[in-house]
Amino acid sequence: MKRRNLLRGALAANLTAPALAALTAARTDVDQTLSPNVPQDLADLEAAAESYGYGYHDQQPTRVLADTVVDFTTLRPLLAVPQPAPVRARLCRTAGQMAGMTAIVLHDVGNRAESRAWFATAARAAAESGDNQLYAWVRAREAMVPLNYGAPKAAVELAEQARRAAGTRPTAAATLAAAVAARAYALNHQSEQARTALAAADALMNRLPEGERSDTWLTYGEQKHHVHLSHAFTTLGDTRRAFESQQRALELSAPTSSTPRTLLNIDTAACSHHDGDTQQACRRAAAALTALPDGYRTGLVRRRALDLHEAIPAQHHHERAAKELQDALAA
Missing domain, CATH: 1.10.220 (Annexin V; domain 1)
Known part of the structure; x- marks a missing residue:
């Protein structure tokens, strides 16, 4: 109480040098409590995750894999020490993105066991970050492992988890989840459910904001949409619509x-x-x-x-x- 009264009196009298020093000290005390310095590496890691989202860029998958894993390991010491809640959320979000993209590459080169393990890590990080859309994206991408390797029932379960997490808003994760669900239902010989999911994916795609339509692993562009539609319609035996999506996807x-x-x-x-x-x-x-x-x-x-x-x-x-x-x- 005494300190507060002295500070009030100094500031009320005049902005003298001691008063200004007291003012700075008061601000610094609270500022450091609310928002300690963000780790220097975090912004660099966030930028790295964004760049990996643009895919292979004519690099061999193994080269991309090596780069993502090296950057991913940089997150460990930052996560191992106490951080303010907003900073930890950003760290977990970046970890979820990087682990998810590592899992994608492992899936593409055919290492299913490692891919599933990395998706599990990505899901934990996404859940801790509090980003429901990231969590839905991870689950939708994870569904493509059983989808592409002969387990459509497991793919349906993961895709539907992703759809529930994403909600009904037109987001990249929600659209991806509906498209992956359609492919899984088609492979599982559930044609009615597949066509319902395809209609939902199209409806979401039509409402998707421009900011989520870019051609990256973390977003959902028109080219990606038609790649999913191509496989779903091919599996359903609807070759006319499959050809249409194939041609459009190749154009893009x-x-x-x-x-x-x-x-x-x-x-x-x-x-x-x-x-x-x-x-x-x-x-x-x-x-x-x-x-x-x-x-x-x-x-x-x-x-x-x-x-x-x-x-x-x-x-x-x-x-x-x-x-x-x-x-x-x-x-």
């Missing part, structure tokens, strides 16, 4: 987007097979694989081409086009 894909373009071409091949032209399907899939640079013919791309090959009746396996696909898969 950069020439360096090797993995998405290859997956779209394999979808086109699967549509040819569905429509009865098995030789054309094999030729298209083989051409898509052989056009890839070294280091890219693994993981998801190989799995999708292998699924097509396994769907081809045995009586076609001796034909030249089928052998070309076999050779491409073996390379």
Whole structure:
């Protein structure tokens, strides 16, 4: 009380040097209590996470993986010490983004076990950050692991978790979750639920703010939307709508987007097979694989081409086009 009265008296009398010193001390005391200095590395790590969101940029997945993991380890000492709540939330958000993107790369190169482990870490970090949209994004991306590797029921469960977390607002995470759910339902032979989810994804996409439409892993652009639609409609056997989405997605894909373009071409091949032209399907899939640079013919791309090959009746396996696909898969 005595200190407060002295301070009040000094300030009321005049802004003398001692009064100004007292004023500065009062502000500094409270300012340091409310908002200690943000760790110097945090802004750099947030910027790094944003840059990783732009994808491979013609780099091999293993190179991107190495960079993200090195930066991710930088977060540990910052998380290991007490931080003010807003700073810790930012650290957890960045950790969730980086762990999620690391999991995406691991998924793309075919390491499912490590991918799931990193998604689990990403989900914990996102939950602690309090960012529901980030948590929904992590769960929707995680759903693509069982989706692409033969467990559509598990994919449905994760995608629906993501949809509940994202809510009904038109966000990148909500739109992604609906599109992934549609693909999972289609693979699970639940065509009615798949078409309902597709309609929901389209409705959300039409209302999605411009700020969430950029072409990154953390947002949801039109190109990505049509990649998901292509696979869903291909799986449903709706080849007309699948072709429309394939063409639009290819128009929007950069020439360096090797993995998405290859997956779209394999979808086109699967549509040819569905429509009865098995030789054309094999030729298209083989051409898509052989056009890839070294280091890219693994993981998801190989799995999708292998699924097509396994769907081809045995009586076609001796034909030249089928052998070309076999050779491409073996390379």
